[in-house]
Amino acid sequence: MIRTMQRLMALxxxxxxxxxxxxxxxxxxxxxxxxxxxxxxxxxDTGDADETDDTDDAMEDDAAGDGGDVKxxxxxxxxxxDAGWNFMHNEGRLGAExxxxxxxxxxxxxxxxxxxxxxxxxxxxxxxFNVIFTTSFGYMDATEKFAAENxxxxxxxxxxxxxxxxxxxxxxxxxxxxxxxxxxxAGAATETNKIGYVAAFPIPEVIRGINAFTxxxxxxxxxxxxxxxxxxxxxxPGVEGNAAQTLIDAGADVLTMHQDSTATGEVATAAGxxxxxxxxDMSAQVDSYLTAPVWDWTGYYTDIINxxxxxxxxxxxxxxGIADGLVDISIPDSSPVAGEMKDVRExxxxxxxxxxxxxxxxxxxxxxxxxxxxxxxxxSDPFGNAIGAVGDAMNxxxxxxxxxxxxxxxxxxxx
Amino acid sequence: xNETTLIGLFIAVLEFGTLLYLAALGExxxxxxGVLNLGxxxxxxxxxxxxxxxxxxxGNPWVALLVGVIAGAVFSALHGIVSVVLGADxxxxxxxxxxxxxxxxAFIGQxxxxxxxxxxxxxxxxxxxxxxxxxxxxxxxxxAVAWIALLLGIITWLVLTRTRLGLxxxxxxxxxxxxxxSGTSVVKTRMIAVMIGGxxxxxxxxxxxxxxxxxxxxxxxxxxxxxxxxLVIFGAWQPGRVGVGALLFGGLLALEPRLQTFGxxxxxxxxxxxxYLLTIAVLVLLSIRSRNRPSVAPAAIGSAYRREDR
Numbered sequence: 001m002i003r004t005m006q007r008l009m010a011l012x013x014x015x016x017x018x019x020x021x022x023x024x025x026x027x028x029x030x031x032x033x034x035x036x037x038x039x040x041x042x043x044x045d046t047g048d049a050d051e052t053d054d055t056d057d058a059m060e061d062d063a064a065g066d067g068g069d070v071k072x073x074x075x076x077x078x079x080x081x082d083a084g085w086n087f088m089h090n091e092g093r094l095g096a097e098x099x100x101x102x103x104x105x106x107x108x109x110x111x112x113x114x115x116x117x118x119x120x121x122x123x124x125x126x127x128x129f130n131v132i133f134t135t136s137f138g139y140m141d142a143t144e145k146f147a148a149e150n151x152x153x154x155x156x157x158x159x160x161x162x163x164x165x166x167x168x169x170x171x172x173x174x175x176x177x178x179x180x181x182x183x184x185x186a187g188a189a190t191e192t193n194k195i196g197y198v199a200a201f202p203i204p205e206v207i208r209g210i211n212a213f214t215x216x217x218x219x220x221x222x223x224x225x226x227x228x229x230x231x232x233x234x235x236x237p238g239v240e241g242n243a244a245q246t247l248i249d250a251g252a253d254v255l256t257m258h259q260d261s262t263a264t265g266e267v268a269t270a271a272g273x274x275x276x277x278x279x280x281d282m283s284a285q286v287d288s289y290l291t292a293p294v295w296d297w298t299g300y301y302t303d304i305i306n307x308x309x310x311x312x313x314x315x316x317x318x319x320x321g322i323a324d325g326l327v328d329i330s331i332p333d334s335s336p337v338a339g340e341m342k343d344v345r346e347x348x349x350x351x352x353x354x355x356x357x358x359x360x361x362x363x364x365x366x367x368x369x370x371x372x373x374x375x376x377x378x379x380s381d382p383f384g385n386a387i388g389a390v391g392d393a394m395n396x397x398x399x400x401x402x403x404x405x406x407x408x409x410x411x412x413x414x415x
Numbered sequence: 416x417n418e419t420t421l422i423g424l425f426i427a428v429l430e431f432g433t434l435l436y437l438a439a440l441g442e443x444x445x446x447x448x449g450v451l452n453l454g455x456x457x458x459x460x461x462x463x464x465x466x467x468x469x470x471x472x473x474g475n476p477w478v479a480l481l482v483g484v485i486a487g488a489v490f491s492a493l494h495g496i497v498s499v500v501l502g503a504d505x506x507x508x509x510x511x512x513x514x515x516x517x518x519x520x521a522f523i524g525q526x527x528x529x530x531x532x533x534x535x536x537x538x539x540x541x542x543x544x545x546x547x548x549x550x551x552x553x554x555x556x557x558x559a560v561a562w563i564a565l566l567l568g569i570i571t572w573l574v575l576t577r578t579r580l581g582l583x584x585x586x587x588x589x590x591x592x593x594x595x596x597s598g599t600s601v602v603k604t605r606m607i608a609v610m611i612g613g614x615x616x617x618x619x620x621x622x623x624x625x626x627x628x629x630x631x632x633x634x635x636x637x638x639x640x641x642x643x644x645x646l647v648i649f650g651a652w653q654p655g656r657v658g659v660g661a662l663l664f665g666g667l668l669a670l671e672p673r674l675q676t677f678g679x680x681x682x683x684x685x686x687x688x689x690x691y692l693l694t695i696a697v698l699v700l701l702s703i704r705s706r707n708r709p710s711v712a713p714a715a716i717g718s719a720y721r722r723e724d725r
Contacts, residue, residue, distance in 0.1 A: 078634075079521060079632075079633040079634065081521070081524070081525055081528040081632065081633050083528050083529060083632060087528070227676070229672050229675055229676070230672075230675065230683065231671075231672065231683070232682075232683045232684055232687075233637075235632070235634060236634075236635075236637040237628035237630060237632060237635050237637075238431075238434075238623065238627060238628045238635070238637060238639070238668070239637070239668075239671065239672070240628075241627065241628045242427055242431075242668065242669065242671065242672050243671075243672035245423060245427060246420070246423065246427075246672040246673050246675075246676055247676075248423075249419050249420045249422075249423030249424075249673075249676075250419075250420055250676045251419075260632075261628075261630065261632050261635075262630055263628045263630065266532070266628065266629050266630060284529065284531060285529060285530070285531045285630070286531070287531075411675065412675075412680075414680075
C-alpha cells in the first residue's frame with residue numbers, strides 16, 4: 001500500500017515537473033509558430049503573386065535558383081508581446097514574410113551581450129538562415145563579430161552604428177520627425193500648458209525625441225512646456241504608471257511616453273487627460289488616445305530580404321524617415337491643428353522642413369545654433385565624446401549624439 | 416512640492432503598499448506553517464493574467480479578482496504537493512514555481528497583450544468621508560481591494576494570535592513532529608497555508624492588472640513578488656509589522672518618480688535597491704537580537720516533514 005502511494009507520488013512529481021517545464025518553455029513554443037507561419041503566407045503569396053508583378057517573380061525565381069533559398073531570422077531582446085518595440089519588429093517580420101514569401105523565424109527574450117545571443121545566432125546559421133536581423137542596440141558588437149566570421153550570411157543590426165563593406169549593415173528610424181508632429185498635437189491639446197513625458201533612459205535617442213516633441217509643441221503653443229520623468233526602465237507598467245501619475249499631479253493634462261507599455265495611457269484616461277502613444281496605434285487599448293508616432297519595419301525588412309534574394313545587397317547605414325515609410329504618424333482630424341500637422345508632414349516628406357533647423361536654445365536659454373542652423377557652441381554627447389564644433393551645421397552625427405534639452409523642457413538630462 | 420503632489424504621493428504609497436501587503440501577507444501565512452514559498456512572483460503573474468483575462472471576458476472586476484485568487488491558490492498547490500506532500504526541497508520547488516509561473520502567465524497572456532482592460536477597480540467614493548480634506552482623498556478614495564487587504568491583515572493577525580487554528584498553524588511551523596504527535600495533520604495544515612498564500616499572491620497580481628496598472632504584458636510583475644518575500648522577513652513574520660513594512664517599501668516605490676519633480680537628485684536605481692538593503696539590515700538586527708532569545712523565524716521553516724524520519 002505504502003509502496004503504491006510512493007509510486008503514485010513519484011508519478012505526480014514527474015507530471016508536476018513536466019508541467020512547470022512546459023510552462024517555462026511557453027515563449028519558445030511561439031518560435032515554432034513563427035516558422036510554421038511561413039508556410040501559410042507562402043501559400044497566400046502564390047495566390048497573390050499572379051496579380052502583382054510577373055517580372056519580379058521571374059527575377060526572384062532566378063535568384064533563388066542561383067543562390068539557394070533565402071531564410072530570414074530575427075533576434076529580439078524582449079517578449080514580442082510587449083505592445084511596443086519588439087511587437088512592432090514582429091509585425092514587420094510578418095509583413096516582410098507575406099511580401100517576400102521567404103521563411104522567417106525569430107527568438108525573443110535574448111539577453112544582450114551574452115552566450116544566449118551567440119547560441120541563438122549560431123543555431124540560425126546552422127539551420128541555413130542567411131539573413132539575420134538583430135534588433136537591439138546591445139547586440140551590436142556581437143553582430144559585428146558574427147558578420148566577420150560568416151561572410152555568406154547577411155547581418156542587419158537595428159539602432160546601432162557599426163557596419164562593414166560586405167555583409168553587415170545597420171538601420172534606424174528618424175522617429176524625431178513624427179515626434180515633432182505629435183508635439184504639435186500635444187501643444188494644441190493642453191489647457192494647463194504642461195505636457196508630461198514619461199521616458200526610459202537619458203540616451204540620445206530618447207533625448208532627441210523629447211526635444212523634437214517639445215519643438216513641435218512650442219511651434220503651435222509657445223507657452224507649452226514639457227516635463228520629463230525618467231523611469232530607468234524600458235518596460236515596467238507599475239513604474240511607468242506611477243511616473244505618469246506624478247506628472248498628472250504636477251499639473252500635466254497631456255501625457256506621452258518613450259516606453260514599451262501602455263501604462264501611461266491608462267493613467268491619462270483615469271485622470272481625464274489626453275494620451276499620445278508611441279510604437280504602435282494604441283487607440284484600441286487606450287480610451288484617451290489621440291495619436292502616436294509609429295514604426296513600420298515591413299518595407300525595410302522586405303527590401304533587405306529582396307536585395308539578398310536578387311544578389312544586390314550592399315551594406316548601408318540606413319536612417320529612414322517618414323518619406324521612407326519607416327516611421328509615421330496618423331493625423332487626428334479632431335485636433336485643431338490637424339491642417340498644420342498635415343502641412344508639416346508634407347514638408348518633411350518633401351525635404352522642405354527639418355525638425356532641428358533654425359535657431360535652437362537649450363533649456364537654460366543658451367543658444368546652440370544660429371538662424372542658419374550652424375552651431376555657436378561645441379557639443380558633446382551624454383558620454384562626453386565631441387560631436388560638433390562651432391560653425392558645424394546641425395547634421396546627423398549631432399542628432400545621433402544629442403545630449404542637451406531644448407528650451408521648454410523641464411527635467412534633467414542626467415536622468 | 417505642493418498639496419496636489421503630496422496627496423498624490425500618499426495615494427501612491429497606499430496603492431503600492433496594498434500590492435505588496437497582499438502578497439507578503441500570504442507568504443507570512445505559508446511561512447508561519449513552516450513552508451518557504453519562493454514562488455510568489457510566479458503566483459502573482461498567474462493571478463494577474465487570469466484575472467485580467469476574466470475581466471476581459473466578463474467585464475466584472477469582482478469575478479476577475481475571484482478568478483485571480485483561485486488561480487493563485489490552484490497554482491500554489493503545485494508547490495504544496497511537491498514540497499509538503501512529497502517532501503521535496505522547498506527552495507527548488509518555489510523557484511520552479513516562479514520560473515514556471517512567469518512562463519505560464521506569458522503563455523496564457525499571448526493574445527491578451529493588445530486587449531484593453533475589460534474591468535478595473537475604480538476609486539471608491541465613500542460620500543462625506545471621501546470629502547474630508549487630505550484623509551478623504553488619500554485613504555477614503557482607495558479601491559475596494561485596499562480595504563480587503565487591510566481587513567485580511569487584521570483577520571490574519573487575530574487568527575494567528577487569538578485562535579486555536581492559529582496555534583495549530585504556528586505549532587506546525589515551529590515543530591512539525593510535536594504538532595503531529597498531538598494529532599494535527601501536518602500535511603493538511605501546510606497545504607491549506609500554502610494555498611491561502613497562493614490565493615493572496617493571486618489577489619495581489621489581480622490588483623496589479625485590474626487596478627494599479629490595468630493591462631497585461633509579459634513581465635508586468637517586475638520583481639515585486641521578491642520584494643514581498645523580503646517584506647516577510649523585514650516584518651518578522653508578524654502581520655502588523657509586515658503591514659508597516661509594506662507601507663515603507665510601497666513608499667519607496669511611490670517616491671521613485673516623485674523625487675524628480677521634487678527636485679531631489681537621487682538615482683531611482685539606488686532607490687529601488689533600498690527594500691533589499693533594508694531587509695538585510697533587519698536580518699542583521701534580528702540575528703543580533705536572537706543571540707539571547709529564541710529566533711523570530713518559524714523554527715521548522717524550509718524543512719520537509721516526514722513522519723518516518725522523526
